[in-house]
Amino acid sequence: MSTLYVSTYLGNRFYPLEPRIDDVAIEDIAHGLAYQCRFNGQTSAFYSVAQHSLIVASLVPEELRFAALLHDAAEAYLGDMVKPLKVLLPSFSEIEDSVTRIIGERFDVNLSHNPVVKRADLIALATEKRDLMPYSAEPWSYLEGIAPCREVIHPMTPEEAKQAFLMYFEGQVSASARS
Numbered sequence: 001m002s003t004l005y006v007s008t009y010l011g012n013r014f015y016p017l018e019p020r021i022d023d024v025a026i027e028d029i030a031h032g033l034a035y036q037c038r039f040n041g042q043t044s045a046f047y048s049v050a051q052h053s054l055i056v057a058s059l060v061p062e063e064l065r066f067a068a069l070l071h072d073a074a075e076a077y078l079g080d081m082v083k084p085l086k087v088l089l090p091s092f093s094e095i096e097d098s099v100t101r102i103i104g105e106r107f108d109v110n111l112s113h114n115p116v117v118k119r120a121d122l123i124a125l126a127t128e129k130r131d132l133m134p135y136s137a138e139p140w141s142y143l144e145g146i147a148p149c150r151e152v153i154h155p156m157t158p159e160e161a162k163q164a165f166l167m168y169f170e171g172q173v174s175a176s177a178r179s
Contacts, residue, residue: 008032014077019099024106026169032076034162040082043132049080050161052124053152054168059120066109066172067083068117069165074099081100107173120145127153 003099005013009031014023033050037043049072057068072080074096104111127148129136156164162165 019102021106029073029076030162030165034158045155047155048161050165051156055124056120073103
């Protein structure tokens, strides 16, 4: 086992190079995402990955909401790396894919790339750019043809985002248990 690990909120050790299903905890994910600002903090207000995930989940059909909620869950353990760095560090994407697979297994949800979730992610991104990055006036090529949501984003505090994420998660788990 690698000695490289991430200490989590609950005091667990998460080994990003050798992720194990037993090391994945929803509270660690919710906490990590809620206290992590999107865009390396280059926003007009603190805006968490957890809130982003909630928005993405709200934009997809019901059967994809659980996957949409967890689409960035690996970032709780690895950080939210900005796109230009991800392009420069392809091995990071391999690690992220491995962690994402383990999280999907842990919660019995398919987190492989889904075009509907990806489109919702881009709609959320276009909305975030409009509402939270007022000085970023240049067009982003990957947002061409993507319209932002009509609603304006009102950033949550980290604790609000964490609690909302956990409540949404529990609602999705309960719904899948009923089916």
